Amino acid sequence: MxxxxxxxxxxxxxxxxxxxxxxxxxxxxxVRARTENMVVVPETDAEGVCTGIYEVHSESGSTYTVVIxxxxxxxxxxxxxxxxxxxxxxxxxxxxxxxxxxxxxGEEMDEYADHLDDLRESLKEELDTVAGMLESLxx
Numbered sequence: 001m002x003x004x005x006x007x008x009x010x011x012x013x014x015x016x017x018x019x020x021x022x023x024x025x026x027x028x029x030x031v032r033a034r035t036e037n038m039v040v041v042p043e044t045d046a047e048g049v050c051t052g053i054y055e056v057h058s059e060s061g062s063t064y065t066v067v068i069x070x071x072x073x074x075x076x077x078x079x080x081x082x083x084x085x086x087x088x089x090x091x092x093x094x095x096x097x098x099x100x101x102x103x104x105x106g107e108e109m110d111e112y113a114d115h116l117d118d119l120r121e122s123l124k125e126e127l128d129t130v131a132g133m134l135e136s137l138x139x
Contacts, residue, residue, distance in 0.1 A: 005103065010015055012124060017042060019061045019062060025082075025084070026086070026124070029078070029084065029086065029087060030088075030091060033088040033091035033092045033095060034086040034090075034091075034092075036058065036059045036088065036094065037058075037059045038056055038057060038058050038059060038089070038092050039056070039057040039116075039119060040054050040055070040056050040057075040092060040093050040096040040102055040118065041054065041055040041056075042102060042103050042109065042112070043055070044052050044103075047108075048108050048109045048113075049103075049106060049107065049108055049109075050103035050104065050105055050107050050108070050109070051105065052067060052069055052105030052106075053067050053068075054066045054067075054068065054069050054093045056074075056089040056092060056093065056104075058089070062076075064076045064089045066089050066090050066093050068090070068093060068094075068104075069105065071085065071087055072085075073090050074087045074089045074090050076109070100112075100115065101115060
């Protein structure tokens with residue numbers, strides 16, 4: 001079963017990815033930012049303009065808040081305990097802005113809202129499929 005991908009950020013398949021053990025911490029964060037399933041949801045004001053605050057829903061099921069214009073911009077453990085200036089969540093927000101139409105601070109949501117709606121529908125369909133599979137296993 002194919003998992004929903006939240007972004008296409010280049011060819012980062014397992015065959016083309018570097019061996020993570022050969023990379024330093026900053027490079028491992030960069031690879032994870034590109035390859036892990038994450039959903040970036042920008043906070044907007046009443047007019048639909050991005051405030052510069054983003055919720056990043058991670059593959060692990062955790063949600064982190066990234067404030068893009070602050071030095072310690074994420075509330076993830078990597079930033080909190082290891083003082084990582086560019087954790088994978090901050091990097092993913094930057095990738096979503098540059099590659100997938102996520103609004104930068106001060107920009108309107110525009111088509112990115114449609115992207116999030118499409119993603120929500122895809123994830124709902126996937127959940128329904130998994131629920132059906134689990135139900136058939138219980139019979």
